[in-house]
Amino acid sequence: MKSPQDMRYDHFRQLYFEERSRRESIRSSISTPVAAISFAVFALGNLARDFDFARWNEPVALGIIFLAVAATLSLLGAVYQAVMVEWLFLHHETPPLDELLRAEALLRERTGDERLSEQMADLMIASYSIAYEQHLGGNTLSARSRTRALRFVLAALFSLALAFLLLPIHLAGG
Amino acid sequence: MRWLDRILTRGRHHRELSAIARRRLLLACRELSDQERTVREEMGLAVSPRLSLIDEEMGVVISPQMREEITQD
Structure with missing residues (x-):
């Protein structure tokens, strides 16, 4: 059976790496939404190319x-x-070797050798x-x-899908 | 300038929960507390396991203390 300290150590170490x-x-x-954004931009360009701007004030055109x-x-x-998603994300790392050695020396001085392992584990x-x-x-x-x-x-793609559904009606009226 | 800070810092400093979010989380907090109590009784534990909740909708980590506050609202 592991000691409570060993359990705490394993628990937090595993959580950290996960x-x-x-x-x-x-x-x-994030690559999935980025690919979908590229596709939606392309679809928006196609919509603008096919749209008849001369009849912008018709109800179907206004809907589009x-x-x-x-x-x-x-x-x-x-x-x-x-x-x-990536904005201001900071990585947090455990102390580097020189800091650990400094801490070890300080703990040895303050608590002695007998409690050193326990203190270092903490x-x-x-x-x-x-x-x-x-x-x-x-x-998170x-x-x-x-x-x-x-x-x-999804909202952009849904709006574009509806706009493309209206486009043939708009073009047929011309 | 709070709105600008919220945009530029991903809202890291604005972790307080709105009344709507607290209401939305109330049921989940109650369910979790009930489950913790049940497990404690079933396993004969001296203390309850106190879990944290992560609300990805709001981007907040809800500690056991915060959960208690929500259920007491």
Whole structure:
């Protein structure tokens, strides 16, 4: 049976490394909304090319304009959220070797050799715990931005799909 | 300038929950507390396991203390 200290050490170390890998999975999953943004921009260009601007004041044309504006705003929102996924994200690392050696020397001086291992393990537990919580906070915000980016992209694609449905009606009236 | 800070810092310093978010989380917090209580009784634990909640919708980490505040609202 492990000691409570060993359990704390294993627990926070594992959590820390899992949050680090979660960071990478969030980063790679942003490629889906980014690809969808590129597609939506291309579709918006096609819509603008086929639209008859001379008849902009007809009801169907106004509907297409409204949907195109909604799609553009949604795309801007998606781009902003995609940028925010990586915005100001700080990596938190456990103390470097020189800091650990300094801490070890200080602890040896203050607590003696008999409690040194225990104190060093506590120091590592504290480091892993802080780094884990910082990564967790950052990942939570990044995941929020990723979800919002995806929703904006879906809204843009939905608006564009409706606009393209109206386009034949608009063109037939000409 | 709070809105500008919110944009430029990903809202890292604005983690307080709105009344709407608290209402939305109330059921999840109650369910979690009930589950913790059940597990404690079933396993004969001296203390309850106190879990954190992550709300990705709002981008906040809800500590066990914050959960208690929400359920007491």
